Amino acid sequence: MTELDTTLETAPTRYIESRTIRFAYRRLGPAPGTPLVLLQHFSGNIDAWDPAVVNALAADRPVIAFDNAGVGRSSGQTPDNVEAMARDAVDFINALGLSEVDLLGFSLGGCVAQQIASEYGRLVRKLILVGTAPKGGEEHLLAVLQQAFSQTDVPDPRLPLFFTASDASQSSGLAFLKRTKVRKDDRDTDNGNAVTDPQAKALISWCATSDPDHGILRAIRQPVLVVSGSHDTMLPADNAYAMFKQLSNAQLALYPDSGHGALFQHHALFVNQVRAFLDARAMAA
Incomplete structure (x- = not known):
């Protein structure tokens, strides 16, 4: 198995054209396997991912981080609804010529993944939903x-946004911030309100739109790993349990003393659980 000699901090930013958008992305890990x-998440670009998570996951599988429409160095306009964001992401996956993928959706990205x-x-083969909410779920984004x-x-601001006030969580948060700043050259761009305004509307609208029959969740037949921090103030952990109950083939992991960025605080645990989940043979729902 031939591995690409790259990490999130060193991988070149590549570009691919879909029907209407030029997507920026980085691809890590070996060529074989399900990508x-x-x-x-809301407001995030490629360089907002934690290298400790991405690099470890890419040790034994292809991993693709990308900017959706209007984000970072991707062209186009950022949509103000999750459905359009999903269509754009599917256009990106199709442009790469991929017929099957695993998805890891964090926060707003988790809504898009659903x-x-x-x-x-x-x-979609398997699905990992982290710090996110179902349609009609609970959110406190603006507050x-x-x-x-x-x-x-x-x-x-990611320290209070992603981590709890405990010394241990704040220490983990500072280490996370340090890791995200290692890359110095060819860093992704922050497009400000042109991204955050429509993304905020999309997330708030997703949670404000009731789905009384849980149609979105019940349509998901793939195996799902649901992850949340115990003290997520933006998209509370009650959302994770609500999704777990309605999904037909789900596992639930709640991490202690952690906020919205639980996957970054407990990165080693998260990577181990994701690896085990993705490598396990799928059971019939």
Whole structure:
């Protein structure tokens, strides 16, 4: 098995054209295997992923991090609804010529992953949903953002956004921030309100739209790993349990003393669980 000699910090940013969008992406890991496609959180781009997570997952499988429409160095306009974001992501996957992928969706990316798995089921083999919410779920996006950005004494708003106030969680948060800043050259771009405004509308609308029959979740027949932090203030852990109950073939993992960025705080545990989940033979739902 030939591995690509790259990490998230060193991999070149590549580009591929879909029908209407030029997508920026980085591909890591060996060529063989089912690719794991990463769907990023609200406001995040490729360089907002944690190298400790991405590099470890890419040790034994192809991993693809990309900017969806209008984000980072991808062209186009960022949609203000999850359904359009899902269509754009599927266009990207199709442009790469991939017939089957695994999806890891974090936060807003988890909403997009649910939409893809329910609407384009044959494209998705397995699904990992982290710090996210079902349609009609509970969100506190604007309140949490306001509180985080009001803390002018912190070095980065992601510390209060993603981590709890405990010393252990804050220490993990500082280590995470350090890892995300290792790459110095060819870093992704922050497109500001042109991304965050429509993304906020998409996430809030997704949670404000009731799905009384759980149609999205019940349409997902693939195996799913649901992960949440115990003290996620943006998209509370109750969402994870609600999804777990409605999904036909799901596992649930709740991480202690952790917030929205539980996968970054407990990165070793998260990677081990994801590897075991992706490598396990799928059981019939």
